[in-house]
Amino acid sequence: MSSIELKNLIKKYGDGFPAVNDVSLDIADGEFMILVGPSGCGKSTLLRMVVGLEDITSGDLLINGKRVNDLAPRDRNLSMVFQNYALYPHLTVFENIAFPLRLAKGQHSDDEITQKVNAASKMLELDEHLQRKPANLSGGQRQRVAMGRAIVRDADAFLFDEPLSNLDAKLRGQMRTEIARMQRRLGVTTIYVTHDQTEAMTLGDRVAVLKKGILQQCASPRELYEQPVNLFVAGFIGSPPMNFLPAEVDGSTLKLPFVDVPVSDELAEKVAGKDLVIVGVRPEYFKDASLGDANKGTEFSAVVDQTEWLGNEQYAYIPFEAHEAVQGKLEELDRELDGEGMRTQLVVNLDARSRLREGEEARLVFDPALMHVFDPNTGECLTRDDAKAAEIAQDSEDSRKAALERARKREEQQAS
Structure with a gap:
């Protein structure tokens, strides 16, 4: 688990256009942070900057207080779940989940790999599918395999890039519940990109609303709904x-x-x-x-x-x-x-x-x-009431910490 800090991050491409423009965020250990906004607002670019798939033009990215701007993606110990699942079609579900463990040659024994994969498949209800190939799975099952691959890495944080956009409405609702349950159970810091405000409002501890690369407001879903800072946030949420x-x-x-x-x-x-x-x-x-x-x-x-x-x-x-x-x-x-x-x-x-x-x-x-x-x-x-907004923010943070503590106690009871 880890805290992630974004300090004045800017991403400019060759034409000088700032796709991400001076974004600062403090993401607490175990927090579920949503990046949301209309198409082209810079949310996916920002996520790719965090994982290391996009260079940072200026600003600092800190993980657990350590500056990681120049670290390669594999050295940041972050797990990313992509929109298209990124599964290997020739490998079984078991081997797809185990892939990052086998990639770390010599660090995990076969018994450790089996134990980690089985634990992840049990959590995601994939036990009966472990020997199947991705082509024989439904969209929701494939997404759970991609999540299982992220879980076994014991990463400091999970990063999701619009993971449910390829699913139908009913499956999206089911997978939202799965992702929320998994995040609380593991207590892992999570950054989740979506253009779907229903996902943003139901999943996030806090939601960062972006417009043309600029952060408009970062707050709990309730604060965004009841105390928006401007016309754009009010209209989007x-x-x-x-x-x-x-x-x-x-x-x-x-x-x-x-x-x-x-x-x-x-x-x-x-x-x-x-x-x-x-x-x-x-x-x-x-x-x-x-x-x-x-x-x-x-x-x-x-x-x-x-x-x-x-x-x-x-x-x-x-x-x-x-x-x-x-x-x-x-x-x-x-x-x-x-x-x-x-x-x-x-x-x-x-x-x-x-x-x-x-x-x-x-x-x-x-x-x-x-x-x-x-x-x-x-x-x-x-008409924004700053005092009321601060009260909502404190209540939301207290609820987040209480939920993580309940999840931790459940894990301890199940382990004993």
Whole structure:
């Protein structure tokens, strides 16, 4: 196990473009760190810099306090699991898992190799497949073989490069659980690259959000969701994504497309002098007032354009015209988030009990205290509560340490 420290890492290619631009991260011993962002944000490049497959243009990479910039990949004692599994088709599952041990000639006896492979296969439920070839395995089984090969090395850290992107949705869900269980059980420091925010939110102790090579925010999934630092992070985290609405500033009132919302004196002071801001509201914060959910909040009416019923929840879509002063900013954000430039619409996540249908007028209610307000020029979140964010961060770190301690005790009980 190890701690990994990235200090002002920069990666420039021949044309001078910084694929990774001044990224600094402290990854604690046993921590599960996720690197996430849209295509081309530099997350895979950053991972390859850590493992040694990409040179570092400037900055320092430290493993357990030791600078390793100039060490070859084999000398960094890191295990990497690739997107395409990188299995040897002519070798059995047993030999694929054992390969890194046999590569270290003379360091492991045959008995030690057998013991390590069997221990890994038992953990990953591969015992009955040890004599099969990769071509005869499912995608999920191949991924587990690749993970087994990483486990037997006793590496200081695991590095995953979009390992589940080739699997179907059901298998991805199963493998997420396998990876999370394995990481907690082994307590190994892990860096995991993904473009799938569901993986990021469910797996990571902390998540580093990248945009065009620049680190936007690194925090626990809950802090990213509840206390984003800017418009980009708010838009990237959450599914369906956060609604962004233009709002005209009128003293202590924000005039949204559907309703005027009174704001606190503190927020009114922050938006003073601005003609327009962008308001962010999560889809699930809207409630169907006809169901009796209007205990507190601001109520408004709007015509529903389309609905989607999914059994346990229902989505309603309500188009609106974006103010021309922020239309460009919203379109730019959509492009950065790999969007398709669809028309602006309010997405509402309703209770499955709701009977709203397309073409009907809906009575909706939401709590203005749950709004995020952003500066349209800088993208800064004006409603971020640093004290609340620090509280969430501490709670998440305490939970991480407690989970590792529980896993360690389970291992000790099973060993005895």
